[in-house]
Amino acid sequence: MPDPVRVRFAPSPTGALHVGGARTAVYNWAFARRHGGVFVLRIDDTDPGRSTTENTAQILRSLEWLGLDWDEGPEVGGPFGPYFQTQRSGNYATALERMKANGTAYPCFCSMEHLESRRAVARAAGGDPGYDRTCRRLDPADAAQRVEAGEPHVWRLAVPAGRGDIVVRDAVRGETVFPAEAMDDFILVRGDGTPTYNFATVVDDADMQISHIIRGDDHLSNTPRQILVYEALGRPVPLFAHLSMIWGADGKKLSKRHGATSVEAFREEGYLPEALLNYLALLGWSLDGETTIVPAEVLKRQFSLDRISKSPAVFDFEKLDWMNGVYIRDVPPETFAARMVPWLEAAGLANPGDLEARPEWYVALAPLVRERAKRMTDIAPMVAFLFTDHVALEPSATSRVLGREGAGRVLAAAHDALSSLKTWTAATVEETLRTLPESLQTKAKTVFQVARVAVTGSMVSLPLFESIALLGRERTLARLEVARSATTH
Numbered sequence: 001m002p003d004p005v006r007v008r009f010a011p012s013p014t015g016a017l018h019v020g021g022a023r024t025a026v027y028n029w030a031f032a033r034r035h036g037g038v039f040v041l042r043i044d045d046t047d048p049g050r051s052t053t054e055n056t057a058q059i060l061r062s063l064e065w066l067g068l069d070w071d072e073g074p075e076v077g078g079p080f081g082p083y084f085q086t087q088r089s090g091n092y093a094t095a096l097e098r099m100k101a102n103g104t105a106y107p108c109f110c111s112m113e114h115l116e117s118r119r120a121v122a123r124a125a126g127g128d129p130g131y132d133r134t135c136r137r138l139d140p141a142d143a144a145q146r147v148e149a150g151e152p153h154v155w156r157l158a159v160p161a162g163r164g165d166i167v168v169r170d171a172v173r174g175e176t177v178f179p180a181e182a183m184d185d186f187i188l189v190r191g192d193g194t195p196t197y198n199f200a201t202v203v204d205d206a207d208m209q210i211s212h213i214i215r216g217d218d219h220l221s222n223t224p225r226q227i228l229v230y231e232a233l234g235r236p237v238p239l240f241a242h243l244s245m246i247w248g249a250d251g252k253k254l255s256k257r258h259g260a261t262s263v264e265a266f267r268e269e270g271y272l273p274e275a276l277l278n279y280l281a282l283l284g285w286s287l288d289g290e291t292t293i294v295p296a297e298v299l300k301r302q303f304s305l306d307r308i309s310k311s312p313a314v315f316d317f318e319k320l321d322w323m324n325g326v327y328i329r330d331v332p333p334e335t336f337a338a339r340m341v342p343w344l345e346a347a348g349l350a351n352p353g354d355l356e357a358r359p360e361w362y363v364a365l366a367p368l369v370r371e372r373a374k375r376m377t378d379i380a381p382m383v384a385f386l387f388t389d390h391v392a393l394e395p396s397a398t399s400r401v402l403g404r405e406g407a408g409r410v411l412a413a414a415h416d417a418l419s420s421l422k423t424w425t426a427a428t429v430e431e432t433l434r435t436l437p438e439s440l441q442t443k444a445k446t447v448f449q450v451a452r453v454a455v456t457g458s459m460v461s462l463p464l465f466e467s468i469a470l471l472g473r474e475r476t477l478a479r480l481e482v483a484r485s486a487t488t489h
């Protein structure tokens, strides 16, 4: 393992952070943590039309939410900054100078039209449509003079004659050989002076002393070109790990059609960051082939490149839901209370300050909800009946349960029995209601169902006695009364 391990996540801020990018970030972060290395965040904002500060902000927010802290990058700085490519033009200029000096970069004055017509001819002959190296044959002194005179030009890499095939050594895919003939003298710096992706990335990765490049395999075809740039700069080539694509269940590249794909969307849909982090980690990596619950702490200790899979990973929304439920149930009640309140506020149920006003009430509610929620968005509908004076009785429940023979009697008796209760707890409520079936000569199930509909408005709800305890005496009695007047028997 090269020392020190330095890895980077280098998103282009042209949109939200999606699961593919997020998984790349997770692997880089986990790898750095595992080896006591450095996780760098670099913003590849070289596409001026599509890069926005809002996108950058959203990417940072998503990474922070997932708990992926970076050691160098935006907001934290670091010894190799700045960490935005648009602020690193000096580095690209220096690198180009070096390549000019050692003869590995040359100016090209070919016009678009010229290039197009050459390409068409080459294609017609069934040849390689890459650049035909016209300008590489110019006399260097002449070329320098034309540059000096301000003639429009780009800078190209001079692929060394006789370089031979380029072998990409990859921790996931082993060796991939790219034939030298397939490498044309590609552009490093455009006519407007901006660096191309393959050039800027290598200059930055080299300057930032990146030891391992872990990224999506959509970049694999760029890698041989990047290796040539490292060689031209005389810098060591890092180790690569290219990650396979993420598919939807239908075997097509994961996209919006399949469901949420941005980290922000998963957050809004009520997934816990620790669950999503665990899920993303297992999208193409495994601890031991069977363990599914792999929290951040374990990842930080045990993540390794050799357990990354070569085959595409399939995003399974059901499995994520399941995993989210596991993590939800694992949150201690006090913490869960604090984490659920923002969702209740967003739904207009709770108000800021409510949690502080009655923490025990929320802590008592937390375990009831935790057992039943797959996502945080499930919570508000489940508890809404506790936050209103007048519960809406579901019509079907009303007609089926409250319309039943004897419902009125049950409600009157429940009201009577509960109104004389001295201490109002789930246990005392339960004890009281359990005496009713016998005195009313009816089934326990009937009593509880009638009471449930009256109090919660629905036939499916949080546990009855706890619900009544949390709802409080006044509201419970009022609801039993309202429901009784709605009964026909």
Ligand code: GLU
Binding pocket: 010, 011, 012, 044, 201, 214, 215, 216, 219
């Ligand atoms: N900005 C590039 C991207 O988002 C980085 C690719 C790389 O990791 O080299 O795809």
